Amino acid sequence: MHLNIFVSQSCFVHCKGCYSFSREEEKGKTIPTKELIDFLKFVYNSGCKKITLCGGDPLTREDIVELLEKIKEIGFTISLDTVGSPIIKDIVSDNGVLIRKMDAKKIAELVDVIGIPIDGSNNEIFRRFRQTNVDIVNEQLTVCEELNKFGAYICINTVAHKGNLEDAYELAKLIKKLDYINKWQIFQYEPLGKYGLKNRELFEITDKEFLNFQSAVLEVFDNDISKLQFKSSFNRKNAYMLIDNSGNAWIPALENMSLSEYSYILNDNVIIGNIVNRNDWCKICSHLDREFYSKL
Ligand code: SF4
Numbered sequence: 001m002h003l004n005i006f007v008s009q010s011c012f013v014h015c016k017g018c019y020s021f022s023r024e025e026e027k028g029k030t031i032p033t034k035e036l037i038d039f040l041k042f043v044y045n046s047g048c049k050k051i052t053l054c055g056g057d058p059l060t061r062e063d064i065v066e067l068l069e070k071i072k073e074i075g076f077t078i079s080l081d082t083v084g085s086p087i088i089k090d091i092v093s094d095n096g097v098l099i100r101k102m103d104a105k106k107i108a109e110l111v112d113v114i115g116i117p118i119d120g121s122n123n124e125i126f127r128r129f130r131q132t133n134v135d136i137v138n139e140q141l142t143v144c145e146e147l148n149k150f151g152a153y154i155c156i157n158t159v160a161h162k163g164n165l166e167d168a169y170e171l172a173k174l175i176k177k178l179d180y181i182n183k184w185q186i187f188q189y190e191p192l193g194k195y196g197l198k199n200r201e202l203f204e205i206t207d208k209e210f211l212n213f214q215s216a217v218l219e220v221f222d223n224d225i226s227k228l229q230f231k232s233s234f235n236r237k238n239a240y241m242l243i244d245n246s247g248n249a250w251i252p253a254l255e256n257m258s259l260s261e262y263s264y265i266l267n268d269n270v271i272i273g274n275i276v277n278r279n280d281w282c283k284i285c286s287h288l289d290r291e292f293y294s295k296l
Pocket residue numbers: 011012013014015017018019020055056057083130
């Protein structure tokens with residue numbers, strides 16, 4: 001099971017179908033860096049060597065560069081899911097904090113895989129899921145180009161949903177042109193998180209529709225799957241563990257949660273442990289993918 005850690009709550013866009021559970025948490029919660037690093041040292045020594053940082057958007061976290069440096073120092077392979085806006089400009093996040101333009105070279109050096117969302121070949125389609133007033137498609141491409149200058153490993157992340165099914169072919173043509181992209185992951189929309197659940201009727205697609213999206217992409221890529229990864233809801237079931245901004249470790253699964261007014265209620269049956277409690281660390285790590293042998 002892969003480990004995904006929320007390191008912030010705020011973001012640079014307002015996705016109508018936001019699938020992040022961070023929106024459910026008490027405002028302003030984050031795991032203090034020291035506690036997170038202590039826990040991650042234990043995780044690494046227990047054999048889990050890869051993590052994904054998510055949020056919100058991890059680049060809204062004040063000490064994100066310091067945190068990345070510390071995680072890298074432990075030895076982790078780091079994936080970072082971000083809209084990426086501060087790579088190219090100063091920007092105010094959704095909690096009103098000004099985030100200064102970041103050193104793209106530094107981020108490219110510290111992060112092993114940078115996941116950048118692109119869900120439409122034009123702004124109108126992109127904004128059906130991710131709401132923003134900026135010229136978002138061009139901005140995302142500029143973020144990718146900037147990261148590419150410094151040799152970043154770039155993974156485009158696309159959510160396939162009801163609003164972009166018709167765009168699969170055009171989007172695939174756009175992504176195919178970005179020959180410096182290392183990977184393109186396409187996720188079937190899932191009704192996770194407060195808004196993902198609330199707006200599921202706008203976005204949810206059937207397995208067959210996801211396969212149609214996949215077929216359009218494969219046609220454009222001449223069936224070359226070397227850079228492509230299709231992630232259906234089925235593939236992702238029980239595939240990852242979340243550590244939220246409150247430190248709770250749990251495995252997202254709709255059927256394991258109590259639902260109320262479009263909110264998930266995490267209960268004791270779902271929470272595996274909390275990282276602030278050292279006694280929970282072994283139990284948390286027992287669920288994670290491990291690499292016991294170093295690569296030759
Ligand atoms: S889905 Fe991701 S990018 Fe969109 S608002 Fe939520 S955290 Fe931000």
